[in-house]
Amino acid sequence: MPTLVSSKDADVSDAKATAGKQPESRKPRGSTAEEMASGQREIAVSEFFAKNRHLLGFDNPRKALLTTVKEAVDNSLDACEEAGILPEITVEIGQKSETRFRVTIRDNGPGIVRRQIEHVFGRLLYGSKFHRLKMSRGQQGIGISAAGMYGLMTTGQPVVIVSKTGKQQPAHEVILKMDTSKNRADIVKETEHAEMDELFPQGHGTQVTIELEARYQKGRQSVDEYLEQTAIANPHACFAFIAPDATRLEFQRSVKELPPEAKEIKPHPRGIELGTLIQMIERTECRAIGSFLQEEFCRVSPSVTRAICDHAKVKNTTTIGRIGHAEAEAIFKAIQVVKIMAPPTDCLVPMGTKALLSGLLRGVRAEFFSASMRPADVYRGNPFQIEVGLAYGGELPKEEPARILRFANRVPLLYQQSACCSWKSVIDTNWRAYGLSQSRDSAPEGGLVVMIHMVSAWVPFTSESKEAIADYDEIRKEMKLALQEAGRKLGIYLKRRARMRHETDRRDIFERYIGEISKACEGITGTPAKKVFDALTRLAKTKTEQADQDLDDEGNVVEKKLEQDDNVVILAERIGAAEQAEAPTDLIPEVRPTKVSRPAAAKPKTPKRSTPPAAPAQTPTVPAPFRVKERKAPEGGLFEEGK
């Protein structure tokens, strides 16, 4: 069990860990090493974090509420996916007083076995995800217990957990309080229920209830926004949210298959630092340095092992115990020089462009969507992959700067945008090339949503609070490339839309004057106006059709590509929705059936032309009926609610 040792209170005898951190002058203030030693003792992590709760995202009441929901929902999604269950998650926030809220999160996951409950929810740094290198939302084993601890500290109320692991199993209801000084849980009460169908109709799942001091407010960085964005990044999950005012929001799933399971990988030698290497050497069960390298790392074959050892001037049969600091450093240096294959990338499970589009369609009421995914790449020995999605036009506000939705391993990042590599890659991209306006060092403007998703077994966050992705050159480059690919398609679309407008203007002009001309001609020649009118109307039609045809010929490649591109969706009925006022219906270009279903179809403006929502290409599905139905799925997208 890792513990934190205060540097100030370090054990004097442990020279290795605290060398150089000793108080330098012995007597200036009169306390001796002996005297100080009496005050030196181990600090429970829970004590440490209780004092430093901002490190875990509990800086203020509003953020505390978001963090609590987020930790629980992330856990539920992780658990469901690991158990191969399509997630169904309910979040309920009840208001007990002005500043006190009661948050309940329930899932249909595998449940937690009875004996683990108090550890999972009662101890910090206790979890299943820390000791492995595998793509998941949680990593540290702190999340949910920290939320419970925050609740307890601010309200004195214990955490209530109900969990059921299967149809034949009883449901356990456990009420527990964390003892921060010991980083252990005290059970307040526990009850066993034979049935709990009303909570877990599928026979399994977990429900957590935490009471805490908080503030509920919609808008940016709210629980609502977190859920909306989580729904976008997890189209295979459905969510229900009951807000303090008892309104209910539902997000139906739009993809019926679970994402493939991420493979666990061993660390890549290039991805570790010297300290970690030394720690691994100390802990390994391997006997010789050669077998250690081969077994604890990926991509280290016998020949690579030999190369490393030769370079480090260490025999690969040297027993582990004889590897000291100097040898470790030599090996570390060798690793940086010797040729080693890039890490495998099957540990990465991106959403994929189809699911990404499907997610965007679910949450953003735009007219044009494009997505692109980069091949996997590596930063500092860690494999990662970038995918992006763009949504443009429709009902998105035209005057505002683009909205950037940032995700890491399917978790939305709501804070510290400007510190994030995703943000930097957006302002680094030249959006003007795609027909958007953009001022220096800022995001493009006008009806655009940019979604950037990074997946990695180890996401490099800038801080413990997991709010921004660190700005590695490799990551930024991949992000930019992905944005450019999706951006180019948007550019093609915008050009084409402008051209269509122009063509319609043309047709309009001709049709407008034909009536006048045919009447005047009747006055001059006596030929019935109708005859001339009909002929000219036919002529106008073929004229503009010809024009359309010409366009096709000129821009053949372009047009065909957009229509047939699996990574593009155009929703005809939403085109120009933001400028509804005078947009003639003729503006709507003919579009092939959309490739991804959308949860709520906009009211079509031209019934004859609107295309029925077709099944998604990947996993055809009608939105799965959600358990409790009181209100319809949210009609609005990201920009309708809570702003």
Add this chain to the structure above:
Amino acid sequence: MAAKKPTDSRGAARSALSERTDAQTRKGIVELGARVVRQSLAETDPFVDVPLRSLSNTSFNARKRLLEMGDSTQRRNLFNTAQARKFMQTVLLSKGCKDLIEAGKTLSLRGMYYMSLHTIPGTREKTFEGQEESDGILEDIEVALEALRENLHLFAKKRGTMVGPITVRDNGDEIDCRRMGTGGYAIPSICEPGVVEFGKCDAKFVLHVEKDTVWSRFNEDRFWEKHNCILTEGSGQPPRGVRRLLWRLHHELKLPIYCLLDCDPWGHYIFSVIKQGSINLAFESSRLAIPDAKFLGIRAEDYERCELTDDVKIELNDRDIERAKQIAGYPWFVDKKPWQKEIQRMLRNGFKMEVESLITKDISYVTEEYVPARLKARDWLE
């Protein structure tokens, strides 16, 4: 209708225009409409061809000393976004003219504009944005049909006044221009033979002044009586009626034409139009231009010669300077040393002067001293 026999072929074609009968003009319009109908029913692109009225299609005939229109035409297609509206207007006004001819009535340009003005059904667009739009199209129709405005039964607003020892018969009414009081005879828009006929004339020359205010000064001082001349005025750029009248006074009655205009690029331009014709109406030059017209003043040297005060100076702006240089480059001015000198001097002065500036000397200075002195000295520009 009594028209002068033309002297050359081009003039013949043009002069014959005024002899056209209504039936001929009507036939031209019907042909235009029938062509559009034919093209429409055959489902080919309807178009009308209109001779191009632009500088590029105008040339200076040095022998005849006037501007002539070339043969270039402009095709106006219905199925061209830039031309569709003009196409519609052309057909609309053609129909309006046909209606006028058939009804045997005449209408002012403004009247015609209103007759054809309405909102296009189902839109908020009007058939014409203003009278200028309609006037321009009517000029196109004139040229396209090789007809004159009067053939189309149209006339312009009266602008221009005449007084002097001459009797005219206007639409059958005898008018003695010696007895016109302070107002003078309003020169009609249509001054064709048949409409306006000349009777007894004692005048020895015509003095044409730029505007009404100057004209009034001369009339009040009975200048025309003392000097035995006809006094005309054209409200700035003289309209076609005034130009046609001057042309006829010059050609039929052999009266020399002297012009008293401002000393500024606009005054020079008016003279140029009276003398050589305008780009816009180049197709009528042979009926309107008077290559022998003379420019009496105001001259750039008059500031010193007449000892005028600083008060009369009006500074030349950039636009004026640019215009002056353009005018100096006109082919009919470019070889004329005196004109080049005149424009150079004005530019050197850096200011322009109006005819009225002479009033600062004395109220009758211009009528009693300036013009008589110029005429006596035969001091003018050709």
